[in-house]
Amino acid sequence: MPTTATIIDGKAVAAQIREEIAQRVTALKRERSVPPGLAVILVGEDPASQVYVRSKERQAQEAGFKSLAYRRPDDISEEQLITLIEGLNEDPTIDGILVQLPLPAHIDEGVVINAISPEKDVDGFHPINVGRMITGAPSLLPCTPFGCIQLLKRTLGDLSGLDAVVVGRSNIVGKPMAALLLRENCTVTMAHSRTRNLADVCRRADILVAAVGKPGFVQGDWIKPGATVIDVGINRVATADGGSRLVGDVDFEAAKAVAGAITPVPGGVGPMTIAMLLRNTLESYCRRNRLECELG
Ligand code: NDP
Numbered sequence: 001m002p003t004t005a006t007i008i009d010g011k012a013v014a015a016q017i018r019e020e021i022a023q024r025v026t027a028l029k030r031e032r033s034v035p036p037g038l039a040v041i042l043v044g045e046d047p048a049s050q051v052y053v054r055s056k057e058r059q060a061q062e063a064g065f066k067s068l069a070y071r072r073p074d075d076i077s078e079e080q081l082i083t084l085i086e087g088l089n090e091d092p093t094i095d096g097i098l099v100q101l102p103l104p105a106h107i108d109e110g111v112v113i114n115a116i117s118p119e120k121d122v123d124g125f126h127p128i129n130v131g132r133m134i135t136g137a138p139s140l141l142p143c144t145p146f147g148c149i150q151l152l153k154r155t156l157g158d159l160s161g162l163d164a165v166v167v168g169r170s171n172i173v174g175k176p177m178a179a180l181l182l183r184e185n186c187t188v189t190m191a192h193s194r195t196r197n198l199a200d201v202c203r204r205a206d207i208l209v210a211a212v213g214k215p216g217f218v219q220g221d222w223i224k225p226g227a228t229v230i231d232v233g234i235n236r237v238a239t240a241d242g243g244s245r246l247v248g249d250v251d252f253e254a255a256k257a258v259a260g261a262i263t264p265v266p267g268g269v270g271p272m273t274i275a276m277l278l279r280n281t282l283e284s285y286c287r288r289n290r291l292e293c294e295l296g
Helices: 010-031 047-062 080-090 109-115 125-137 143-156 176-182 198-201 253-256 269-288
Strands: 037-041 066-072 096-099 165-169 185-191 207-210 230-231 233-240 243-249
Touching: 010 080, 010 269, 037 047, 037 080, 047 066, 047 080, 066 109, 080 096, 080 109, 096 269, 125 176, 143 176, 143 207, 143 230, 165 198, 176 185, 176 207, 176 230, 176 243, 185 198, 198 230, 198 233
Parallel strands: 037 066, 037 096, 165 185, 165 207, 207 230
Antiparallel strands: 233 243
16 A cells, blocks of 8 residues: 655755744843854855855744854865864854865865864864764764754654665765764764665665765665655756756655655755754854854
């Protein structure tokens, strides 16, 4: 008997989180003159990066933050970029610094991420924050995996003991996703391009996270009936009318007939990433100002 999965509405959850953050910021502004500050740095003209940065800038403003975007040409030197970051590290009105990736080839991303003060590293990519995350110490968590965990907990409640498979092992999605699932007491398998019998590995998953970067890669018959599927992929594909649309890394129509719950693309994980960025910035602000700030 075919079933249809519950669609996990990341757009609605993200809107609710942003609203809670905006209310918190309004209350904080009654007592403090300086709101949380987020600085986003964009190097070059990459169209997708420009869209992401505009969204981050706008949503930070809507939450009541001080929101600054620094747009720099793609021939900026690594040294100039680091000087900009060092200035923001010292700026007491800035709580979060984000460098939009990817950077041009002549700039070493690792060097740039290392230059961000760990306490302002709202992307959660600094090795100090990565180390804290792995050891379970308090830290700023990478936004996309953190958003996925929020969606999973709101869908499933306690994740303890569930079998989780993460397909993809990038530093920004796959690896931190696996670490956070482990922290939630899942039994975690990380799959990648060298994994053997990937379909069988995926079929074990109560929670299947796809972060591969290939449109429709995960097939419907790779999914255990009733599993929860989190599709991190954002791929632009051509349509018959000459336009284009966004699709995920999962064959959504086939997966929907098998899974218990699934995130759509767009409208699933994507909006959660920016909501978690705002949350991290507020958390950084609270820590830096020694304020109680219980965030759900
Ligand atoms: P990367 O390209 O850095 O990593 C892709 C991963 O997929 C690699 O670990 C790779 O394995 C693995 N992979 C590639 N081919 C296969 C295969 N045939 N079988 C199994 N594994 C495979 O991508 P990202 O992690 O940066 O991004 C993944 C997707 O998520 C992209 O679509 C990206 O646009 C999207 N994304 C979405 C975000 C959001 O906010 N929703 C944020 C960030 C990314 P190996 O390591 O062996 O090469």
